[in-house]
Amino acid sequence: MSSDSSSSxxxxxxxxxxxxxxxxxxxxxxxxxxxxxxxxxxxxxxxxAVHFDDESMRVFQTIGLSEAIRPHVIxxxxxxxxxxxxxxxxxxxxSAELTPMGWHLSYRFHQPDLEQVLNDGLDRWAHVTVRNCCxxxxxxxxxxxxxxxxxxxxxxxxxxxxxxxVVGCDGAxxxxxxxxxxxxxxxxxxxxxxxxxxxxxxDRPDLCDYSIQHCNPQRPATYVRGTGNRRRWEITIHPxxxxxxxxxxxxxxxxxxxxxxxxxxxxxxxxxxTFHSAIAKQWRNGRLFLAGDSAHQTPPFLGQGMCAGIRxxxxxxxxxxxxxxGRADHGLLDTYQSERxxxxxxxxxLAIRLGGLINTKAMAAGLxxxxxxxxxxxxxxxxxxLLGPGLSAGDTGLxxxxxxxxxxxxxxxSDDRVGYAFALLADASFAGALSPRERAALATAGVxxxxxxxxxxxxxxxxxNDIAAALVRPDRYLLRTVRCDxxxxxxxxxxxxxxxxxxxx
Ligand SMILES: Cc1cc2nc3c(=O)[nH]c(=O)nc-3n(C[C@H](O)[C@H](O)[C@H](O)COP(=O)(O)OP(=O)(O)OC[C@H]3O[C@@H](n4cnc5c(N)ncnc54)[C@H](O)[C@@H]3O)c2cc1C
Numbered sequence: 001m002s003s004d005s006s007s008s009x010x011x012x013x014x015x016x017x018x019x020x021x022x023x024x025x026x027x028x029x030x031x032x033x034x035x036x037x038x039x040x041x042x043x044x045x046x047x048x049a050v051h052f053d054d055e056s057m058r059v060f061q062t063i064g065l066s067e068a069i070r071p072h073v074i075x076x077x078x079x080x081x082x083x084x085x086x087x088x089x090x091x092x093x094x095s096a097e098l099t100p101m102g103w104h105l106s107y108r109f110h111q112p113d114l115e116q117v118l119n120d121g122l123d124r125w126a127h128v129t130v131r132n133c134c135x136x137x138x139x140x141x142x143x144x145x146x147x148x149x150x151x152x153x154x155x156x157x158x159x160x161x162x163x164x165x166v167v168g169c170d171g172a173x174x175x176x177x178x179x180x181x182x183x184x185x186x187x188x189x190x191x192x193x194x195x196x197x198x199x200x201x202x203d204r205p206d207l208c209d210y211s212i213q214h215c216n217p218q219r220p221a222t223y224v225r226g227t228g229n230r231r232r233w234e235i236t237i238h239p240x241x242x243x244x245x246x247x248x249x250x251x252x253x254x255x256x257x258x259x260x261x262x263x264x265x266x267x268x269x270x271x272x273x274t275f276h277s278a279i280a281k282q283w284r285n286g287r288l289f290l291a292g293d294s295a296h297q298t299p300p301f302l303g304q305g306m307c308a309g310i311r312x313x314x315x316x317x318x319x320x321x322x323x324x325x326g327r328a329d330h331g332l333l334d335t336y337q338s339e340r341x342x343x344x345x346x347x348x349x350l351a352i353r354l355g356g357l358i359n360t361k362a363m364a365a366g367l368x369x370x371x372x373x374x375x376x377x378x379x380x381x382x383x384x385x386l387l388g389p390g391l392s393a394g395d396t397g398l399x400x401x402x403x404x405x406x407x408x409x410x411x412x413x414s415d416d417r418v419g420y421a422f423a424l425l426a427d428a429s430f431a432g433a434l435s436p437r438e439r440a441a442l443a444t445a446g447v448x449x450x451x452x453x454x455x456x457x458x459x460x461x462x463x464x465n466d467i468a469a470a471l472v473r474p475d476r477y478l479l480r481t482v483r484c485d486x487x488x489x490x491x492x493x494x495x496x497x498x499x500x501x502x503x504x505x
Contacts, residue, residue, distance in 0.1 A: 009035040009129075011322045012148045012163040014136045014176055015492035017044070018111065019292030019309035020169030026317035027061035028125030029420045032324055035161060036122070037150055038133040043115040046066040046269050047197050050108055050224050051076060051303030054101035055384070055402065056310045058476060061103075061413075062420050065121045074227050077209050081357070088153045102405035102413055111228050111306075139166060139179040139288060142393060157280040164324055167289045167316065169309070172276070174294030182282035182290070187226040187345075189277035189299050189352045191359075192237040196256065198265035200229040207231060207259065213301075213358045213500070218248055222301070223259065231265070234300070236359070245273040270501050275299040275355075277348050283337035291316055296344045301354040308344045311475075315340050318420060318474035335390030339391035339400075340472035342388030398465055398481055403472040406455035414455055415476065418448045422479075426469035427462050430482075438492060445495040 011027055013020045016038035027034040060066045060267045078093035094106045122128050130151075138149040152159065168176020212223040222234040235255055237246050245251060253262055276297040283290045292309030316336050322328040359483045387400040404424065406414040412422075424431075424447050431451035434442075442449055452459035462468065469482040471491060482488045 002224060007161045009033045009161060009163040011035075011320055012037060012146070012161060012166045014166065014168050015150070015170035015294075016119065016130060016132075017169060017292065018049070018115055018118060018170060018306050019313055020167075021115065021122065022059060022063065022310050023169060023291060023313035023317055024128050024130070025065070025118060025121050025125075025169060026313055026420065027321065028122065028128045029063055030317065030321035031127060032321050034128045035163065036128065036130045037136050037148065038130065038132050039135045039284045043112055043119055043131050045112050047111055047226070047230070047232070049111045049300075049303065050226055051305040052107050052109060052310070053106050053304075053307050054099045056103045057103040057107060058405065058415065059310050061415055062314070063121060064124075065117055065134040068117045068121070069109075069114060072117065072227065073107040073109045075104050076108050076211070077170035078106070079211040079213060081215055082212045084214075084218065089215065100404035101402065102415070108225065108227055110230060111419065113227070115493040136170070136175060139176065139357045149351060158191045163287075165287050165289065165320055167291050168294045169292045170294050172289065172293045172297050176288060177280055177290055177294050179280055180285040180288050182280040182285075182289065185281050187279065187348055187352060189355060190273050191299070191355070192243065192274050194235045194252075194255070194270060194272050195225070195236050196233045196235070196252055196270045197268040198231050199262065199268050200231060200265045202264060204260065204264055215358055216350060222358065230268070231260075233259070237272055247271055260428070261262045278350055279341060279345055279348065283341065284333065287339055289316065289333075289336065296348065298344075298348040299351045299355045301358065302351040304347045304351060308347060311343070314475040331476040339387040339390035343385045347386035390472070391479060398467070398470065399478045401478055402476050403470065403478050404457070404461055405476075406458050408451075409454050409456070414450055417450065420474045422474060424449045424469055425455075425458055425462070425472060426451055430468045441492050441495055447495065
């Protein structure tokens with residue numbers, strides 16, 4: 001076993017899927033010495049995720065890649081539910097307006113395109129090293145560091161590196177999860193679906209831009225318009241059906257026959273996936289962490305699996321950065337699972353309910369008959385969940401939610417001005433009244449100040465919420481609000497602590 005000469009890193013990321021790559025880019029932004037170890041030579045070339053949301057795009061903006069991603073996405077107009085006869089039973093449109101995040105609610109994309117942009121983005125950071133064809137097989141840790149052992153699959157040589165922290169972004173069958181010794185909390189949904197991606201050979205505008213949920217009790221199915229000439233169908237496989245037989249071309253075309261024929265399209269790939277719903281019970285053991293599919297798996301009906309992993313990365317990266325730089329103690333890292341796990345659980349439960357709606361005879365019948373049901377989508381609550389307890393607990397109902405993004409008077413955007421850092425969004429009169437000592441305290445703690453005279457809509461947002469200022473975390477979640485002088489004095493006192501990261505109010 002050779003000890004790698006450049007063998008000491010702040011963070012080792014295991015796996016360079018979309019989550020590992022996003023995390024490594026965020027650590028790149030922070031200047032954290034990072035090694036990414038990936039088993040494969042190249043990004044996985046076949047499609048999986050087809051949808052991401054405004055919050056994910058905001059994270060891509062933070063890592064400076066939103067403009068590079070934009071040419072690879074199209075906007076989604078929404079989702080329609082139809083019965084077995086094709087009658088519309090429910091419409092769930094997505095607005096074409098920008099959301100308070102400063103982005104659109106729903107983007108369609110091709111996962112390999114996104115991964116390519118994210119991976120290329122890693123080349124920008126001198127302190128981020130990527131090693132492909134490196135299979136991690138063992139981990140251990142002591143009080144000072146973690147040891148990562150891996151095999152270079154090109155040479156067969158084994159090597160080891162040491163790091164302050166290891167994050168397993170190594171997918172659903174995570175090795176890091178095994179070393180953390182975490183069991184999974186099974187949320188009960190496990191179904192086989194045949195996923196068919198086709199490439200159109202001729203225009204088929206009748207297939208439409210909406211996602212269509214075919215609530216056909218005999219054979220529930222989902223249609224999704226992809227980017228360019230890509231189209232996808234996800235079709236239930238019955239328990240008695242053989243997965244191999246389901247992917248035979250004749251069988252695929254017979255399942256697709258009511259929508260499309262071989263004259264219209266070529267099959268890019270067809271595979272049977274078992275969609276799971278599960279959350280790891282333990283996301284951290286000392287210096288080892290989980291993020292993305294290693295920590296949670298969701299049925300794809302809401303298009304939130306990867307999005308949840310992107311949120312993990314945004315939550316964890318700044319905390320690792322602060323601990324690695326000695327600005328916060330290790331306890332800050334405990335807030336990662338406590339904040340993220342309840343948030344992702346809510347999305348998974350919602351996805352299961354949506355899957356039930358598409359799947360279940362009774363629900364489809366109820367919908368077709370126009371009978372409102374408690375779990376029908378008209379009643380589905382698609383509000384973004386709150387962060388779980390952690391730094392952002394308590395206070396006014398605002399903390400634990402995402403802060404809006406504002407357009408600046410110079411045409412720029414507030415996130416770009418602030419960077420991946422803390423920000424005080426303040427009423428102009430409040431910001432103008434800050435003393436030199438207060439400004440210095442904020443600057444020393446790395447808090448950017450943005451006044452409402454510089455940002456359109458900020459004044460209205462502050463007064464709607466009856467606050468003079470709000471402290472926002474680097475991942476854009478609201479941490480503290482300021483209504484009175486005492487609130488601000490407490491905020492400053494917290495910033496003056498050696499731990500710098502403001503504790504819970
Ligand atoms: C059919 C389908 C449709 C989906 N649709 C959506 C959607 O619309 N929207 C959405 O948000 N999500 C969707 N998802 C989920 C999404 O694809 C996943 O959540 C996402 O790919 C997870 O990213 P990840 O980086 O956590 O893991 P992965 O993408 O699985 O990446 C893990 C990486 O770790 C590497 N690795 C594993 N073990 C090791 C090791 N020991 N050493 C080194 N490297 C290792 C692997 O090679 C891989 O590159 C869908 C999934 C499927 C299957």
